[in-house]
Amino acid sequence: MDAPRLSADGGDAPIAITMGDAAGIGPEIVAEVFRRWPEWSSRCVVVGDVAVMRRAAQVGGGLLPIAVLDGPAQAGRVPPRCMPVWPVVSIPALPRFGEVSAVAGRAAADAVIAAAQAALRGEVSAIVTAPLHKAALAAAGVDVPGHTELLQRIAAQARGLLPAELPVRMMLSNDVLRTVLVSIHIPLRAAIEAVTExxxxxxxxxxxxxxxGLLGWPRCRIAVAGLNPHAGEGGLFGREEIDAIAPAVARAQAAGWAVTGPHPPDTVFMRARAGEFDVVVAMYHDQGLIPVKYLGLERGVNTTLGLPFVRTSPDHGTAFDLAGRGLADPSSLLAALESAWAMRARRATAAV
Known part of the structure; x- marks a missing residue:
């Protein structure tokens, strides 16, 4: 039986799940998804190292056979209750759980690169990334702080652009709140300076x-948070709202978009959770992420906006303190998979 033929737009293509850092909980939550929800076996392919994923399967206990694939096109042939693995990397010696390892950092980055390139070729329809460890990336000489910047670089290079010429944004969401960030992994002082029109x-x-555009919504109600307390109180607590935020909001409104603000940041997330807005644009990393994470990590999803493919990830890190103990919760990874699956479908519908 031949492997299923994949369409150029990814309509029949599987989701690629990168294994994450081998010393963290990423591989074991990936394995646990296939163990608990076997229907994903024919929809996904794990991009990584076979030995890493075999060890991860053993952490959870119980039978979880591994199907080694030559490429994503074979994903549809994988029977239920198997974990499909596309071995794009091979680690000579498995790193110890809970320890920063340059080998693990390099392998995790290479898995992301392979998955992104497959997405750009249309071989996978979306990418779901298990957690990376920033110190491990640095030890491996990977000069990006995380997934967002790495994927931005890969996508830009594919188009012959510099990363700055393909701007992306981080969105964190759960079942009741979405927030998009103006800046991400930079110091707070620099983040304030980055609030420009x-x-x-x-x-x-x-x-x-x-x-x-991508998802085909007829209307998206976007609330823009202020930077300063009370959204600056008319300039009494700072002028960023007057000089930078309000002009950008006015420009969006002139384009006919459903954008309002700047709103006081201490109440805008509550209003969004109550259903008044679809998404909140936050001015810096913690302003936007604390409200979402306070609601719980179980259903949190990180999505990169602006890429030429769908990318989501769970809303947590490598959790070195839990790695190898069989205690990691795969709920956020499942939410990321469900979100990616829904987005790929909406994207395909919007493109018709």
């Missing part, structure tokens, strides 16, 4: 394009 406008454009 151009940066806020670009964030609004990327957010609107994602929901109303």
């Amino acid at each position: 151009a940066a806020v406008w670009e964030t609004l454009r990327i957010t609107h394009d994602h929901f109303c």
Whole structure:
């Protein structure tokens, strides 16, 4: 029996799940998804190292056979209750659980690169990434702080662009709240300086394009948070709202988008959770992520907006303190898979 033929737009293509850092919980939560929800066996392919994933399967206990694939096109042939693995990397000696390892960092990055390149070729329809460890990446000489920047670089290179010429944004979401960030992994002092009219406008454009373009929503209600207490109180507590945020909001409104703000940041997330807005644009990393993570990590999903393919990930890190103990919860990874699966379907429908 031949492997299923994949369409150029990824309509029949599987989701690629990268294994994450081998010393963390990433591989074992990936294995646990296939153990608990076997229907994903024919929809996905794990991109990584066979030995890493075999060890991860053993951590959870119980039978979980591994199907070694030559490539993503064979994913549809994998029987239920098997874990499909595309071995794009091979680690000579498995790293110890819970320890920073350059070998693990390099292998994790290489898995992401292979998955991204497969997505750009249309061989996979989306990418779901298990957690990386920033110190392990640095030890391996990978000069990016995380997934978002690495995927941005790969996608930009494929188009002959510099990373800055393909702007992306991080969105964190759960079942009741979505927030998109103007800046991500930079110091707070630099993040404040990054609140410019151009940066806020670009964030609004990327957010609107994602929901109303890529996903085909007829309308997306975007609330923009202020930077300062009380959204600056008319300039009494800072001028960023007046000089940078409000002009970007006005520009979006002139384009006909459902954008409002700047809103006081201490209440805008509550209003969004109550259903008044579809998404909140936050000015910096912790302003946007604390409200979502406070609601719990179990259903949290990280999505990269602006890429030419769908990418999601669980809303947690490598959890070195839990690795190898069989205690890691795969719920957030499952939520990321469900989100990616839904987005790939909406994207395909919007493209018709």
